[in-house]
Amino acid sequence: MTEPNDKSRRGFLGAAAVGAAGLGVAAIAPGLHLIEVSQASAPGKGASSKVRWGMLIDTTKCASDCNACVKACNSENGISEVLKDPRQASQWIRKIDLKDAKSGITHSLPMMCQHCEHPPCVDVCPTHASMKRADGIVLVDRHTCIGCRYCMLACPYKARSFVHMTLTEQNPEVPRGQGCVESCTFCVHRVDKGQIPACVEACANAEHNAMLFGDLNDPNSAIAQRIAEVKTTQVRADLKLNVGVRYQGI
Amino acid sequence: MMIQQQTKTDDGAFYFALAVGGLISAIGIAAALYMEIMGHQVSGMNNQIFWGLPHVFGIFLIVAASGVLNVASIGSVFGKKAYKPRGPLSGLLAIVLLAAGLAIIMLDLGRADRVIIAATHVNLTSVFGWNMILYPVFFGLVGLYIWTLMDRSKNQYSKTVGTAAFIWRLVMTTGTGSIFGFIIARQAYQSAILAPMFIILSFAWGLAIFLVVQEIMYARSKMELHPQLRARMKNLLGVFIGAALYFVAVYHLTNVYYAKQFEFTHFILVSGGVFPLLFWGGFVLLGSVVPLFLLYAPGFSANKGSVTAASYLTVAGGLCLLFVFIIGGQAYPMDMFPGMQVTSSFFDGKIDSYMPSLPEILLSVGGFAIAFTMTLVGVRVLRFMPQDDVAKLQSAGYLHD
Known part of the structure; x- marks a missing residue:
């Protein structure tokens, strides 16, 4: 599905995606944009291992009172069910507020599946339902997940949710199901069409521009260049999972 | 006193027990x-505590299933004559407890209807995936073992098959401990000691269940177990309880020693409300100290x-310990930052709480009832008593006048 594309195709898709979203793309350097448009996949082709999709989150730009990424995620992925016990609700992305116990310095950041290179959820899944695509996106196969929740025990980021009730009003592109485990897909259905994840788009629409999505393997991509320039952090770096989501400012 | 003959139990009582079970x-x-x-x-x-009471009961039964086979192993693998007549019952209980434990775990799956996928899409990097091999082979080996124990013409193979079953059950419980031992994400788990700890726990829990079943069977048949037996x-139960206590103590001491684990251990052992209560009151006092007193006090x-x-x-x-271990391990927040x-x-960052609902309680208790019912039928249709x-045991020096 995701293959390196020629420049014209990339340019067209970039313009289309940005235009459709009505985004004002901020150029931070010649040829380098704050929001990098994904490489679209050629229909019928599998994900390419040449690509490693990733995200960089600048916590200095993430506003504590902003929830745009969460709302966009819920809307995009059809997460609308209401449960009596909020602890049973699915949260593919959530806002976390941090306060340094000593200095009192605060941070706000979105947390979701970190799309690890070595995902513990994939290791422990008894049925291969938890899987990692060649392009680094970690997914759950809705057809083979038996709902054992072992992956939830194994995930160091509390990124997975178990669906506690029958669902209605689903997005046809994002199948979800009662009794299965689910998590952020990096909006794989959008990425495969050359779009960026809904949360990243919403963050830009809210004019925070705290989220950058792109190909970590492409040295010319905005995300790769930014990671080469600034100090970024992997949450629970001690586990050496080589996550796809990096944070700046914490 | 020579061999005691099992008297035919009361049909009415059997069918009543069968109906209740x-x-x-x-x-x-x-x-x-x-x-x-x-x-x-x-x-x-919920999404913070997603393994609940059914997992506590299910894992308890699976661990005990492995341990209860010890009785047979001591007889036919290690040659202790006093345990030999107990081999078939030990094997039956091993099969029954594992089946009941698995029944609970599988019925609690989010998609229990897809359980066959667990057998058709096995992931061998998953400890759950190993179980797809460990459990069926255990059933097969123990079934074969019972056959070699009960069919005189096959007795000669009992030591070989028994040894294979003994080794397999150690591997199987290593797997059960490793379900948690390989979890790097959480403070409560990721410890190499969990595999041997679960093996020792299985010894104690399995033997305890065996002794209960044996006493009930003797009482129902109006037979008397020789006091020296x-x-x-x-x-032996006392030794196992002591050893289990030791391993659990070392597990917690290790966590106290690691600075990064200290707060979690403080939560589980001191400040965590129901968890310290169940640990000290349930597992340590009622589940270990009082039994040791009852087993050894003049x-x-x-x-x-x-x-x-x-x-x-x-x-x-044992159930209290697993509740603390499984639920408490999830209730404590992961230290991401x-x-x-x-x-x-x-x-x-929040400590979660958990209250099992009625369906979970019924499923958990139902699992024990499945084990009870299967045992009841098993001992009724075959000679597991x-x-x-006694004379032979006396002459062999196992019993004294």
Whole structure:
């Protein structure tokens, strides 16, 4: 599905995606944009291992009172069910507020599946339902997940949710199901069409521009260049999972 | 006294027990079906504590299944004659407890209807995936083992098959401990000691269940277990309870030693409300200290009731320990940002609480009822009653006048 594309195709898709979203793309350097448009996949082709999709989150730009990424995620992925016990609700992305116990310095950041290179959820899944695509996106196969929740025990980021009730009003592109485990897909259905994840788009629409999505393997991509320039952090770096989501400012 | 003959038990009592066991099992299965249809919203589990009471009961039975086979192993693998007549019952209980434990775990799956996928899409990097091999082979080996024990013409193979089953059960419980031991994400788990700890726990829990079943069978058949045989087994139970206590203590001491684990251990052992209560009151006091007292204190130790009470308490203590281990391990928040105070809409940084709902309780109890019912039928249709040739044991020096 995701293959390196020629420049014209990339340019067209970039313009289309940005235009459709009505985004004002901020150029931070010649040829380098704050929001990098994904490489679209050629229909019928599998994900390419040449690509490693990733995200960089600048916590200095993430506003504590902003929830745009969460709302966009819920809307995009059809997460609308209401449960009596909020602890049973699915949260593919959530806002976390941090306060340094000593200095009192605060941070706000979105947390979701970190799309690890070595995902513990994939290791422990008894049925291969938890899987990692060649392009680094970690997914759950809705057809083979038996709902054992072992992956939830194994995930160091509390990124997975178990669906506690029958669902209605689903997005046809994002199948979800009662009794299965689910998590952020990096909006794989959008990425495969050359779009960026809904949360990243919403963050830009809210004019925070705290989220950058792109190909970590492409040295010319905005995300790769930014990671080469600034100090970024992997949450629970001690586990050496080589996550796809990096944070700046914490 | 030569071999005691099992008297035919009362038909009425058998069918009554069968009806009660069957009914509770059916209610448990119905509760699971209710959860399957309604979704786990009707359970007390959530996205923070997603393994609940069914996992506590299910894992207890699976661990005990491995341990209860010890009785047969001591007889045919290690050659202790006093244990040989107990081999078939030990094997039956191993099969029954594993089947019941698996029934609970599988019925609690989010998609129990897809359980066959677990066998058709095995992931061998998953400890759960290993179980797809470990459990069926255990069933097969123990079934074969029972055959070699009960069919005189196959007795010659019992040591070989018994040794294979003994090794396999050690591997199987290593796997059960490793379900948690390989979890790098959480403070409660990721410890190499969990595999041997679960093996030792299986020894104690399995023997405790065996002693309870044996006493019930003897009482129903109006037979009397030779006091010296009871004394041998109760001493072994005491050793296992002590060893289990030791391993659990080392597990916690290790965590206290690691600075990064200290706060979690403080929570589990001191400040965590129901968890320290169940650990100290349930596992340590009622599940270990009191049984040890009943098994060794003069005036108590020779008493049949004391041994049975100690066995029941060991089982209850084991359930308390697993509740603390499984639920407490999830209730404590993961330390994603060391040194930071964490808050979120997903309850990050918050200690969670768990209250099992009625369907979960019914499923859990139903699992025990499945084990009870299967045992009842098993001992009814085949000769699983341990019958001792006291004269032979005396001449072999196992019993004294």
